[in-house]
């Protein structure tokens with residue numbers, strides 16, 4: 127497993143600062159942890175007051191709007207893709223960025239298919255859990271493969287329309 | 294019609310390059326068929342019963358002669374010399390070689406065409422009224438909005454992995470030729486009390502195993518909010534649509550399970566958040582796109598067409614073609630001419646490369662180089678001078694394309710069925726051919742307007758639910774079997790057909806259609822079309838004749 131972060135010029139492999147905890151795993155004294163939404167709901171106070179960064183991962187049936195009140199205290203929100211064709215998290219990432227104004231890390235976990243990376247970046251994901259690091263080389267290429275975008279999203283890329291109006 | 298600018302061109306070209314690399318990786322064995330599958334599907338490449346099938350979009354059914362010639366060239370060079378026009382204003386090639394598909398896409402890109410989103414769980418080719426821009430009582434050319442939707446939906450980052458495929462249809466007329474009520478989203482252009490033009494938004498129609506007629510969730514949407522409202526509907530659906538069962542994943546089921554009121558409320562709530570965002574369309578851009586759809590330079594010609602009238606008086610074949618295949622145009626002295634791609638004895642919607650070339654030539658000569666393909670699998674020359682109709686007719690006769698059966702019994706909508714489709718239970722093309730052959734042109738004319746629609750399985754690609762007579766292929770103990778239903782319609786009076794009773798063998802089904810029609814002819818009142826008679830009398834008389842009981 128490798129964690130990639132989107133950079134201006136492609137991506138870089140980064141170290142994962144977060145330990146992903148099962149719902150019954152003991153809470154470590156320090157360091158970043160990533161917990162499920164159900165654990166977060168159950169142990170919210172303890173988790174938020176703990177020393178160390180906190181992240182919550184959402185399954186594909188869990189909307190980030192449920193986290194709205196706590197987002198400014200979360201370092202990462204991860205969205206799970208249980209299968210490559212379950213596209214709910216594309217909406218979640220956009221809501222996180224564009225509606226809820228989340229500035230932290232939005233991580234794609236689960237079945238992250240390389241060819242979907244552009245869509246993920248455009249929707250607001252900033253890091254990606256990939257099964258295979260070989261794909262790092264491919265990453266930049268897929269991001270740049272299609273030069274034109276039509277839809278305005280929170281990624282700030284200039285759309286075809288903006289170019290037309292600009293020219 | 295719309296012409297790509299540099300941005301549109303760049304996108305389609307990049308897409309070709311991307312796909313070429315994906316195919317190379319597949320050919321080299323770097324990715325498995327399983328990994329390749331979602332990639333090829335994003336470019337309309339299916340694996341069928343015998344070979345790959347490539348589905349090419351004809352956006353909202355509009356194309357010019359140059360594009361039609363390219364389709365002909367592809368049929369000749371990369372396929373077996375023909376293509377198949379589908380019920381969704383696409384064309385399918387049934388025999389391309391995998392390694393050649395990137396070349397085909399490159400050829401298409403040269404003439405501003407593509408296969409993007411012709412498959413997969415994404416927003417598909419947006420369809421429209423085939424007479425858009427020519428129809429008499431049109432509020433506004435709906436293709437302007439189809440093109441705006443095409444661009445917005447192309448590689449949409451949020452909506453490329455929806456619960457299920459998503460089909461949008463837009464019409465600019467009250468008279469619905471685009472079957473908007475059986476689409477995931479259907480839009481009808483209309484005016485509000487102040488005369489402003491906007492859209493009625495209908496959601497959740499669809500055919501397939503659980504057919505529904507769509508429901509209006511917004512009576513009037515002002516034009517500038519076109520995209521934000523679409524985005525709101527899609528965002529609600531993307532989150533709410535079922536992912537656990539693909540047969541319940543279409544928006545029609547979401548709407549049904551959520552309830553229309555609640556669904557509409559969720560959409561409005563989402564829309565309020567984004568309606569004044571960057572999705573709000575600047576007038577400049579709408580005008581830019583609208584300019585591409587300005588009418589061609591029609592000549593000022595008189596209403597009367599003496600040559601045409603004289604020919605009609607003396608030539609029954611021509612008169613019949615005029616009666617069935619010609620529609621009124623909004624411009625004085627012009628007509629809309631339909632070319633039936635369903636001559637007797639051929640598969641509905643199949644056109645040879647030669648026929649495509651002929652149609653392209655005729656478009657150049659008679660119709661400002663413009664053509665349309667229709668959801669009933671025919672081709673239209675939208676702008677023909679009325680006085681030129683005899684000349685056009687003669688050339689069509691020569692090419693074997695003058696069948697005067699538009700809207701008649703033999704103008705059958707039919708899916709590929711067991712001859713091509715891996716999902717089929719039964720053949721549909723041979724049934725369509727047998728039915729068409731059974732009735733002479735004179736008999737068909739006596740019967741009048743009658744739509745027969747045939748699907749080879751419950752997926753309903755042949756739209757059997759909305760046929761006046763709908764035929765569905767089913768599997769009965771390994772045998773091809775057919776269910777018959779009556780009373781469907783896909784127009785502004787959309788209705789789903791009702792199953793008549795137990796099914797029939799392939800041999801019986803033609804007999805049954807014969808009996809149904811005989812019943813209609815016996816009991817119809819003056820000037821009544823089949824569907825009107827059916828609505829008046831219901832199933833019973835038809836059942837009695839077919840099964841010998843009530």
Ligand code: SF4
Nearest residue numbers: 708714717749750754
């Ligand atoms: S209706 Fe069934 S048989 Fe016909 S094309 Fe669709 S999936 Fe295939």
